[in-house]
Amino acid sequence: MSLISFVGAGPGDPDLITLKGYRRLAAADVVIYAGSLVNPKLLDYCKPEAQKFDSASMTLAAIIDKMAEAVEKNESVVRLQTGDFSIYGSIREQVEELKKRAIDYECIPGVSSFLGAASQMGVEYTIPEIAQSVIITRISGRTKVPEDESLTSLAKHHTSMVIFLSVQSIRRVVRQLIAGGYTAETPAAVIYKATWPDEKMVKGTLANIADKVGKAGISRTALIMVGEFLGDNYTYSKLYDPTFTHTYRKGIKNVTANKD
Template sequence: MTVVSFVGAGPGDKDLITLKGYRRLAEADVVIYAGSLVNPELLDYCKDGAEKDDSASMTLEDIIAKMQEAVAADKTVVRLQTGDFSIYGSIREQIEELKKLDIGYECIPGVSSFLGAASSMGVEYTVPEVSQSVIITRMAGRTPVPDSESLQRLASHHTSMVIFLSVQGVGKVVRELLAGGYKETTPAAVIYKATWPDEKMVKGTLADIAMKVKEAGIRRTALIMVGDFLGDDYSYSKLYDATFTHTYRKGIKNAKQ
């Protein structure tokens, strides 16, 4: 029986899709894509004659009905979403509805925008002796956030932080982070449409990032990155240290002397 393939693409660049995701997309008879979010150039990978439906104006019921219709006709179906579909993709509700209809599904992960953003900046979220944890979250809006996960409470951990879906309230984000214990000197960055051709990057600290974002005219489709991992202090890892022994290499005593 035909299954519905949930395919996560990349954060923007159409080449940042996995080979498995690409193959599913290229073979699909019906593609239901998140038109307000995914790069439309991804549809270039579709075969001639493939049906392409933009879900931007569809309801959950519309999406499921389209999937059910296609599966009943033994057509291959791809639900094309962004690379963030394992974080903020609303696929759970689609999967639950498919289960009710006894329609099979598979999930093919994509490349998240928080990974694309770090790559664009040439940074990694964990730095030895600086930070070894990453918090991915969002500011409360029309979708509420549990009190225990407020930005102020999460800020108390002083970890690396990536904040989705919140750039429109960057000023409030900064206030909550400062109230939670981050210093005004904490490095911060905002990346608009990471890996897209019109990507825009703003760097600063919690003292000035809100002003810089406003001056840059960034109001949506952006990530806020906060933490000392963006700063100038760092330590090299032990992984490639010549004096460090691990399973695949024996350390050399006094190698650095």
């Protein structure tokens, strides 16, 4: 009997799918893909006879039925999810339904859009002595967020923050972040469709990012990034410091020559 391969599609650029994910996709008999978010160029990797189904208009039951039908025929199935399905990927509900039907599955991780976004900007979320933690979250909307995880509650930590599924409410996002403790001068950025050909990038501060996003016409499919990691202050790590000793390198002592 065949199994279901959940494959993270990567952030957008079709070259950013993992090699293992590519191999599963290229060999699949049936591909169920998130058409509203997955780059359609990824489907070029499929063999010509592969059956392709866009899940954008399908219900959970319809998706699982299609998977079960293919497994009964011993066909290989790829469920092509956005970015990396471990973040806002709706994978849990699919896995639970497959378990009920005793259908085997595997999970092949992808590159999340929050990683693709940082790479496109050439930034690091964790900078020594500036930021060493990252919060990945979203604003409450039709999908509710636990009160303890509200933006106002999380903002008090002043960490690097990546906010998904919220750019349509960016003014509310800014208000909550400032109410929670970020200053209006905190660096902020918004990236629309990171790594896609039509990517847009807007940089500013919490004081002006909403206006800039409005002028750029960004209202969906974008990440909001907030924190001092986007600013001009930074320190170098100890990893390559010549005076820092670790398992693979002995520290070099600073010796001042005696000229007497």
